[in-house]
Amino acid sequence: MASTSHFTIFVSLLVLFSVLHPAIATTRKLAALIQEQPLLLNYHNGPLLKGNVTVNLIWYGKFTPTQRSIIFDFLNSLNWRKAPSPSVSSWWETTGRYRGGPCTVVLGNQVLDENYSLGKSLKTPQLAALASKAGYGENSANFVFTSADVAIEGFCMSRCGTHGSGKGKTGKFAYAWVGNSLSQCPGQCAWPFNQPIYGPQTPPLVSPNGDVGIDGMIINLATVLAGTVTNPFNNGYFQGSAEAPLEAVSACTGIFGKGAYSGYPGEVLVDKITGAGYNAFGMNGRKYLLPAMWDPQTSTCKTLV
16 A cells, blocks of 8 residues: 555544544534534535445454344445435435535445454554455445454544545545444444443433444444545545544534534434434334534535434
8 A cells, every 4th residue: 555544533422522632523512602603614626426436345353244234224225215204315415415416325345354364453554455455446435344342543542433545556545444332432432322431421322223333333434434425535525624624424523413412412213112212214124323414505514303
């Protein structure tokens, strides 16, 4: 790998409560003394991933078939318009309001690395190396998923997922990583499905698919996926510095429904049978909780409910 660039996504209470990096906290104060300025993500004239975008998957470590199917169904739901409202596809449609029009996710290669070929403790450059195993081409992105027993440099300390770009033999390629935080930091990277470590101790939501670690991954996957297509090479849409950008979803951290504030995800739907919290319907009867996304037409964080 000739070179790589990385954009860290803080989808955790570490960001929500400004513990590590106050500059990128997005929580709205309930009693603001001055009127807040509209949230604005500037376009920096770089290429975006639009049209049919091939997403290749690399599964690193032990994932059960059920765990993989939850993530697989989410990705397929992005373009499935037969789901009842509010749906995963209606959430994803917001990316079509960015320059270049709609983005359709097409699943490509899948690579299973259940034998931990690089060990169980990985450095950031190894993520790009893993991502390249699925191959790469124009208008594509490779996503690395690591299981709960794999430690990643900076995981839990400052990030729950990340995306970036690398250089291969045929040019630049976009990639992303999301880890299962269940055994390492669910209070940070699987909130609001786990009791938070910092801030108000509101009761956690019941996870819609019965797996706190995987449902937490869905939130972080949604975040890095939106960031990947709208800012794949660090010159797309973002606010702030290029080293720590606020992107399509990370600019709306901690917001899942109306009335969200620090430590409270907002009003969401509740399953009458399981009591699970969700805000989007997907294929195969799935329910998901998806974060708000910045809408370039209104310059606001758009929620599904």
